[in-house]
């Protein structure tokens with residue numbers, strides 16, 4: 180029975196090797212070529228329509244199926260909501276790992292600098308795989324690498340009530356319900372917690388969840404954000420980098436139909452004092468770091484070009 184369950188879970192979670200956001204071999208657009216000046220070649224066109232144009236052109240380049248959300252973190256205003264996938268719930272994948280970390284930290288189940296080892300697998304009641312052998316990692320390392328084994332363990336330690344409470348706190352109520360529904364099935368619980376299995380979210384609510392995390396009065400945020408900065412600086416989200424401005428964020432990748440994947444990136448800038456949030460969701464042939472992160476970088480460069488000109 181145990182073997183059968185493990186095999187079944189392996190099948191269900193067979194996207195883990197891709198779902199963990201492996202480092203893209205090549206970034207579609209090197210950050211060094213994406214400068215604010217280049218993005219702002221027509222200074223008179225700054226504003227929502229400019230972001231909409233950049234987003235639609237970028238989505239068209241990767242097949243056209245996706246969504247983009249931009250939020251002004253200072254006012255709470257929506258700067259842009261566009262795309263065919265805007266209201267479609269799909270697995271948010273690793274983009275929700277910051278909330279798993281917050282749940283565990285809040286529950287006292289994870290110490291800030293506690294290293295956890297990944298040997299390519301994770302096992303408690305069930306055995307699941309990671310997409311790599313990441314070795315000993317802190318939370319910051321694991322957010323940068325998107326190690327699944329680290330977050331399986333963190334999710335199991337936090338437990339369903341703490342995870343559901345955290346997802347509810349940031350407005351991901353459908354995901355919170357999926358956590359509660361997992362019951363005592365530990366493999367289902369931890370897989371759902373990192374955005375797979377029964378986990379579902381829509382682009383605007385995931386963007387708002389990040390906005391809540393970044394703007395509410397929560398001292399634990401400072402424990403998580405270094406990992407989101409590291410993801411862009413040296414991890415799976417390097418394609419979101421913008422010259423002259425520190426970007427932070429998290430990728431996510433889940434299997435869709437056929438060879439397609441649900442690619443996600445949710446990021447913000449400037450990392451030191453977040454003012455704008457960008458979520459990019461693409462259904463296409465590639466991981467979050469390959470398909471979604473470069474588009475976010477393009478939009479953030481456009482935003483910076485406009486902001487710089489306004490000063």
Ligand SMILES: [Zn+2]
Pocket residue numbers: 297298299309310311312313314326327328329
């Ligand atoms: Zn790992």
